Amino acid sequence: MKISEVKEVLAKLDAVNFKLPDGTILPSHFHVTEVGKVTKHFIDCGGTERKETVANFQLWEAGDYDHRLAPKKFLHILDVCQKVLGEEDYEIEVEYQQSTIGKFGLSFDGKDFILINKQTACLAQESCGIPEASTQSESSSCSSSSGCC
Known part of the structure; x- marks a missing residue:
């Protein structure tokens, strides 16, 4: 609003x-x-x-x-x-x-x-390697090669 x-x-x-x-x-x-x-x-x-x-x-x-x-x-x-x-x-x-x-x-x-x-959200999911349908509970961390974590 x-x-x-x-x-x-x-x-x-x-x-x-x-x-x-x-x-x-x-x-x-x-x-x-x-x-x-x-x-x-x-x-x-x-x-x-x-x-x-x-x-x-x-x-x-x-x-x-x-x-x-x-x-x-x-x-x-x-x-x-x-x-x-x-x-x-x-x-x-x-x-x-x-x-x-x-x-x-x-x-x-x-x-x-x-x-x-x-709610919080990752604004750069493409950089973190998070699949679109994934939720936080399904993906506990970013991939180690992504550079986002």
């Missing part, structure tokens, strides 16, 4: 709810503690230089059980953050504290924002 899509949805909502991948709704007293632009500049295991940029929302809950983030307030937060985000319509990544900080994608089901599990 992109920033523009979140803004469009917020303009039509009466309440802001986020749902975890298992269907659990975040406590209604959550806060949006950060909105920012995160750029990851890296080299994959095949030697290709890559750069990824996302808009990041950090969600947090505290003991202030009477707190409620209204859609208009969330829109205001996004407007204030425009000076950091710029005009680019980035995909959104959500951070939420669980046993460690979880990173999620974001979608909307018509009523609630849905946090979507993110």
Whole structure:
């Protein structure tokens, strides 16, 4: 989900709810503690230089059980953050504290924002010698001659 899509949805909502991948709704007293632009500049295991940029929302809950983030307030937060985000319509990544900080994608089901599990993947499978149909559990390591491990 992109920033523009979140803004469009917020303009039509009466309440802001986020749902975890298992269907659990975040406590209604959550806060949006950060909105920012995160750029990851890296080299994959095949030697290709890559750069990824996302808009990041950090969600947090505290003991202030009477707190409620209204859609208009969330829109205001996004407007204030425009000076950091710029005009680019980035995909959104959500951070939420669980046993460690979880990173999620974001979608909307018509009523609630849905946090979507993110997965790691090899971006240079052709360099690692991993067959296309293979999964991590089927292939425990790269070939020693591939240079990726």
